Amino acid sequence: MDFATFLVQCLNAVQYGLLLFLVASGLTLIFGIMGVINLAHGSFYMIGAYLAFVLAPYFGDWYLTKLLAGVVLAAVFGYLLEWAFFSFLYQREHLQQVLMTYALILVFEELRSMLVGNDVHGVQAPSWLAGGFKLGELMSYPWYRVFASVACIVLALALYGVVNRTRLGMMIRAGASNRDMVRGLGIDIQRLYRIVFAGGVALAALAGMIAAPLSSVYPGMGGSVLIICFVVVVIGGIGSITGALVASLLVGFVDTFGKVFFAEYSGIGVYLLMAVILVWRPEGLMRRSF
């Protein structure tokens, strides 16, 4: 492997890892704050990817506007979903949440198949991000992947800012550590949860929209992302955003280089990574940060 190839693979690994982080951070946020295991989180990623496909004809090259429209739709959808299905689950056991969210996956998959069919679709990257820049003699690196990485970094910083520097973030952190106290202080915790949930849905959907031109959209894409996100959350430590970031990048590298070196067995790499880390640190790499 020459240096340019190595560099391209590294960039790919970082880009994939950052994308995973967007999905996994929503998952860990929803679990850490609301205590809900959301198996349907992968479906939100899938919904985002399909939104990117469905909305594309209406926006043309207004790519950022399209992303914005998709995020708004996803957030509204998440808000309504929390109101309709999740709000009565908080008092219940984890098992009931697992059951409900598993059922939601079935519903979302079937609705997807009814609305847009079971074909694999490609989504075009916007023309102003077409092409790539040269790396070494033979390699070039697509601009769209650069955009994806930068967008994820911006979002990660924004997320960090919201959680650690704003009044909303303060309420979120307080709500995570002591629900009753926050309620006692007169904060509408139900609404707070609804906002967090909508935010998590929007993050996952945005990740799906960004990923769509890279991986195309296909049935079952939500399930595979969900399980990788579980690996990320387990490695990083539940409820730790920093842990999720470190673990996402780690998984990105293991997966990308696994595909280069052990093509046939590459699917197993990240699970072996998880096994090793579990033996070493059963609680994950980082402690919960909120």
Next chain:
Amino acid sequence: MRPWIVPVAAALLLAALPAVLTPYTQDLVVKIAIYAVFALSLELLVGAAGLVSLGHAAFLGIGAYVTVMATGDGGGASALWLLPAAMGAAALYAAFVGALSLRTKGVYFIMVTLAFAQMAYFVFHDTKLGGGSDGIFLYSKPVIQFGQTVLLDLDRKPDLYYTVLAALVFTYALLGLINRSRFGHALAGIRVNEQRMRAAGYTTYGYKLAAFVIAGALAGLAGFLLAVKDGAVNPELLSWHESGAVLLMIILGGIGSLRGAVIGAMAFTLLKELFQSEALLGPLAGHWQLTLGLTIIAFVALLPKGLIGLKARLAGGAHA
């Protein structure tokens, strides 16, 4: 009433059933009984020990794959070693997964078991081992024969039916005994308060691992039966949809009782069969995932204690 009367009556009824069943309904009963074995094996983890595993299909799949792969091309293999091989392989993987995942708790445990099942899924899905994503066929069913006398040939319908029934009775009785044994009481203690059990001098990790391995072996038994019944295996057996479905069965039936697991397996299999039936539901049958999903949501909303809780609810009114 003694607790064993209903199960024994049910077993006798099942034994007499083939006399009146059509081939289709007999197949359905076999399918339900196999899933009941599978659901019971998970009930040992979730109901008895409080360990919610979302990767139980891995053991079912490994049992099924070993059954097919160890049979080979020439004639039916002897069930006398094929069945222990299938269960043993599932138990071995369960020992590996359990040893690692039992270091974690609660939600972590759910995710870790899921991830390890997914790892096994990828082994069968991505590699040439076991025919890749297409799976493989089992051309000759297991037999038991001494010299020229064939005692059991699982290619014959009645033989399969009674073998499956025997497996269900065995599993039910075994778990019933476990629940009443010292080991079962220790598991119950761990479920309620692990701290206290450890303080009382129990090595809780060992107990949980033993439960995990037994549950894995029993899931391997279900896998063996499923492979024999269907005559084929594919990686979907190990998929997380299958793990979710079996967890669903025991929640649907009602956690914490063996009867609940069997009822849940029956209800789930029948619901799925019903929603997939074009004769009954017409074009809606093509969208069975939607109807099944919505039904489950309704169950979660209305029956937090599962179908078992329904009886109490009807009898006891508001106290259910």
